[in-house]
Amino acid sequence: MAASRPASLSLIPAALALLASAGIAAATTAGAEARGEPSWVVNSAGSASVAGVLLILAAVTLTRAAVVGWAAALLAVGYAILLAGSGRAIDPWAPLFGLGILLSAELAFTARELRRPHASTFGLELSRWLRLLAVAGAGGVIGAAATVVASTVPGSVPGLLAGSAGAVCLVALAAWMRGRGAHRPGATPPD
Amino acid sequence: MTWSATERLLAYPWLVAGLFLAGIATGRPELIAVAAPFAAVLIFGLARSRTPHLSRPRVSLVHDRVIEGDTAEVKIEVAVPAEVSALEVGLAVPRGVEVAGCPNPAVIRRGEGAGQLACLTVRPRHWGVFPLSPVIFRAHDGMRLRRFEAQLVPGPEAALRVYPRSEHVRTLTRPARTNVYAGNRVSAQRGDGVEFADVRPFASGDRVRSINWRASARRGSLWINQRHPEHNADIVLLLDTFTHVGPAGAGSLEQMVRGASALAAAWLRDRDRVGIVGFGGTLRWLEVGEGLHHAYRIVDALLDTQVVFSYAWKGVEMIPARLLPPHALVVGITPLLDPRSVTTLLDLRGRGFDVAVVEISPEPWAGPITSDSAEIARRIWMLEREVLRSRFLNAGLGVAVWREGEPIEPVVAEVEGWRRRARLRFR
Numbered sequence: 001m002a003a004s005r006p007a008s009l010s011l012i013p014a015a016l017a018l019l020a021s022a023g024i025a026a027a028t029t030a031g032a033e034a035r036g037e038p039s040w041v042v043n044s045a046g047s048a049s050v051a052g053v054l055l056i057l058a059a060v061t062l063t064r065a066a067v068v069g070w071a072a073a074l075l076a077v078g079y080a081i082l083l084a085g086s087g088r089a090i091d092p093w094a095p096l097f098g099l100g101i102l103l104s105a106e107l108a109f110t111a112r113e114l115r116r117p118h119a120s121t122f123g124l125e126l127s128r129w130l131r132l133l134a135v136a137g138a139g140g141v142i143g144a145a146a147t148v149v150a151s152t153v154p155g156s157v158p159g160l161l162a163g164s165a166g167a168v169c170l171v172a173l174a175a176w177m178r179g180r181g182a183h184r185p186g187a188t189p190p191d
Numbered sequence: 192m193t194w195s196a197t198e199r200l201l202a203y204p205w206l207v208a209g210l211f212l213a214g215i216a217t218g219r220p221e222l223i224a225v226a227a228p229f230a231a232v233l234i235f236g237l238a239r240s241r242t243p244h245l246s247r248p249r250v251s252l253v254h255d256r257v258i259e260g261d262t263a264e265v266k267i268e269v270a271v272p273a274e275v276s277a278l279e280v281g282l283a284v285p286r287g288v289e290v291a292g293c294p295n296p297a298v299i300r301r302g303e304g305a306g307q308l309a310c311l312t313v314r315p316r317h318w319g320v321f322p323l324s325p326v327i328f329r330a331h332d333g334m335r336l337r338r339f340e341a342q343l344v345p346g347p348e349a350a351l352r353v354y355p356r357s358e359h360v361r362t363l364t365r366p367a368r369t370n371v372y373a374g375n376r377v378s379a380q381r382g383d384g385v386e387f388a389d390v391r392p393f394a395s396g397d398r399v400r401s402i403n404w405r406a407s408a409r410r411g412s413l414w415i416n417q418r419h420p421e422h423n424a425d426i427v428l429l430l431d432t433f434t435h436v437g438p439a440g441a442g443s444l445e446q447m448v449r450g451a452s453a454l455a456a457a458w459l460r461d462r463d464r465v466g467i468v469g470f471g472g473t474l475r476w477l478e479v480g481e482g483l484h485h486a487y488r489i490v491d492a493l494l495d496t497q498v499v500f501s502y503a504w505k506g507v508e509m510i511p512a513r514l515l516p517p518h519a520l521v522v523g524i525t526p527l528l529d530p531r532s533v534t535t536l537l538d539l540r541g542r543g544f545d546v547a548v549v550e551i552s553p554e555p556w557a558g559p560i561t562s563d564s565a566e567i568a569r570r571i572w573m574l575e576r577e578v579l580r581s582r583f584l585n586a587g588l589g590v591a592v593w594r595e596g597e598p599i600e601p602v603v604a605e606v607e608g609w610r611r612r613a614r615l616r617f618r
Contacts, residue, residue, distance in 0.1 A: 076225055094222070097221075098229070105199075147221060
């Protein structure tokens, strides 16, 4: 039987999650200032990003996993505000922002999972993270490719249709998962 | 195993969908690029996620009978399904039981040992019968998007019986009268035995070895030594189960059962016959008996002791006559809170039974005194209890107060001391 890790080990992913989210917030604010955006853009993007960082902090300290999703959303909103004020120029760093937000969310989830007895060891955790980084990296590359295609072929009708269909599918998936998430078979052991 | 979505699967689709829609609506492909890593994790994770199937897990207790304070091991045998890398095995512990020295849930990795066995050590906080709780198996897929759970409910026969840890009592209350059966107790009667009782003139049929030669030489005729035979006695423990005071698991009922267990074991060691009468809302009993088997029967009967609330008036007439053998010593263990038990003890004494009372003091559970009027009420209550004790003593019932956390032996010694003094006084 694998011995569970002590709770103090959850501090490492928690600190890394905070660091990653703070880096995203700083990059968003610094990017907005560097581009000479209006103050409302800088303030709004910075506020949303800082709120995201605070939510990550709340998630890792209060072990509320449901907050992590909102934190990721706020970080993404901060970046979206930055884009809204930056005219029509394509931002080449977008996939990295996505990877950073995913990384901070996963680290926050992991910190929460490590604070309770869990079915994981260092080897399992390492292989999971390698797989996650590979998949997310592949996603980032695809995202970058999509950005390049969109910038070279503006107003693509097939792209618009594919994106809309994907969004609709994801909304349906999210609604279905909400139902599955509420389902808890029987009693659950203590966390 | 049934599955449910983890927080990741609840959050990521909304986030990706929102970014996709925002990207399409605003014409910013960067937002889709931001969503792409999340979408990749979702697609890859869900595509590789398979619902695992547990093949006949088994749950058993290594020892199903333990003494209070000891630990018991719950053995869970399960094969980790091929679809997941590890399995969490958790025990929904019932009230009064805690998991000791091991994580709950425990973790079994795939391919770790041949047995794939998890042992959870549980420690009951007090005596009683604890049915084994459901065992929950939990696993996650590779990206931790789906949580799989299964539950195994053990059968009703899987129960942990926790016997009270009774103290070793050496000083016991001596019954006033004994039986005719052989035992360790010096009888007041005269016959064959060890203890010298008296001398009497020789009669035809007396054994020569019983002649007291000194007395015979002094008196000029043969005199015979008389001795006290060793007999056993009948003891009936009358447990007052009308009321329970104190917290569940650590109140007067638990103290009563612990005391009854210690006293029964001590009297049985002295080769006396011991019976139990649970006198409360329902009447439960175990007739007098002796020996090791009876000791186990008594402890099992004590485990089932519980307070059943009832308004019905119950008196000594409710107790079947065969439960109270003639010459039996009746030991009432009671908090002296219910008038029915008080009246029954006095009635038993009135009917000629030898009765002693161990009073379980309810004072520790009376609650904090928060006002002057409460303090006055407490003092009046204490005075009333003192009057009740005086009534008992005047009726010839030895009574001593047993407070929580104290050993029972001094209490029994106090009762015995009072009985000895009373016997000398009334002689």
